[in-house]
Amino acid sequence: MNTSEFRRRGKEMVDYVANYMEGIEGRQVYPDVEPGYLRPLIPDSAPQEPDTFEDIVNDIEKIIMPGVTHWHSPYFFAYFPTASSYPAMLADMLCGAIGCIGFSWAASPACTELETVMMDWLGKMLELPKAFLTEKAGEGGGVIQGSASEATLVALLAARTKAIHRLQAASPELTQAAIMEKLVAYSSDQAHSSVERAGLIGGVKLKAIPSDGNFAMRASALQEALERDRAAGLIPFFVVATLGTTTCCSFDNLLEVGPICNKEDMWLHVDAAYAGSAFICPEFRHLLNGVEFADSFNFNPHKWLLVNFDCSAMWVKKRSDLTGAFKLDPTYLKHSHQDSGLITDYRHWQIPLGRRFRSLKMWFVFRMYGVKGLQAYIRKHVQLSHEFESLVLQDPRFEICAEVTLGLVCFRLKGSNKVNEALLQRINSAKKIHLVPCHLRDKFVLRFAICSRTVESAHVQRAWEHIKELAADVLRAERE
DSSP states (O other): OOHHHHHHOOOOOOOHHHHHHHHGGGOOOOOOOTTSSSGSSSSSOOOOOOOHHHHHHHHHHIIIIOOOOOSSSSSBSSSSOOOHHHHHHHHHHHHHHOOOOOOTTTHHHHHHHHHHHHHHHHHTTTTTGGGOTTTTOSSOOEEEOHHHHHHHHHHHHHHHHHHHHHHHOOOOOOOHHHHHHEEEEEEETSSOOHHHHHHHHHTTTEEEOOOOOOOOOHHHHHHHHHHHHHHHTTTEEEEEEEBSSSSTTTTHHHHHHHHHHHTTTEEEEEEEETTGGGSSSEEEEEEEETTTSSSSSEEOOOHSSSSSOOOEEEEEEEEHHHHHHOOOOGGGGOTTTTTTSSSSOOOOOSSSOOOTTTTHHHHHHHHHHHHHHHHHOOOHHHHHHHHHHHHHTTTTTEEEOEEEEEEEEEESSSOOOOOHHHHHHHHHHHHBBBOEEETTEEEEEEEEEEOOTTTHHHHHHHHHHHHHHHHHHHHHHHHH
């Protein structure tokens, strides 16, 4: 493909994408395929001679689209949103064209410097404490990770290294292995499974703190666990507080938990993967109160801030805590500006070496929407979730299972788990809308998350009518 053909095919692909997005509402939200559907549809080895672009595009509809779950359909209400916007798509095109591997400033200065500035822009939108910003030669700063899972792992590994160094400085005879077997980390019992995975990868114990009646981690439960573990000879070193849990969008009490972490010299990592985007709205900023106690903070603009995946924003108060854990400097990666103090090499802030020019997406989206446009988008989703909540509350057969704060509604039929499992099975078998469940304590609960950029009140209303019809079928079948 030469430049001339690329111009022509590029325009055709933009038209295909635009048509796909425009017509996505007419596509079945969840596919009608079984595992292994795709392999028989394509050759068992790569072609020896080139295929035509037309053949490839034709195969998109024949082979790929039948197996696509349409996350950006206005009838997709599962999981949490994954961001999608045209400015971000265009920025990704440019990112692919530039094609740099931005592991250091010298590898592509604009890639490093734009990321640093965009993370400060976003930090200011959130009103993060200045300690988390890079500007004016601060000790903190922001970095784009691939996911919140990566951010949690990076924070845990940095905290582990810091704790080991601190303990060995006080007691040089202690080996790393002796310390490691006693280190213990904590999170709420509502925390995402990626926190548990970080503990597994990091080789440390992770303990779940029982949440309160609002599914939040509180100081008293954390303090009790700390005292019990210290008495057993363990070394508490790391706490993950979640703002906007995956199950029900509950919020751990940072104003209670934060001071304990600071007093006990434990690293506090705040995971706001979904909810963090809402903190750009003044009416939701109070949900972030207490972040001043944190050592690291993370949320995903690629969930709810119209920046396409992957873009997970992580800030630390002391960037030396990260570089102290991950810095290796082979000769082939060194450059003349690395010790100037004016720039950072992001390879020292993350697990991979290479990194894409992801800040371009932030730059395009922030400029083309503006803060006010992004705030309006968040507010619309929250308003739609409250609209769905009110519909549920008007039907005496159903109950709301957790406070509706942002764009997620947890609800269920009053009655057994079995009847709710049957309802969800009917919903997802019909494939008109798509939902996923969760467990809150011993209850099987349906999650209704406002996800699509194009979702409107009419889609929420149709989804509710559909749910009511299927609920009537389920309750009728139970009586028979």
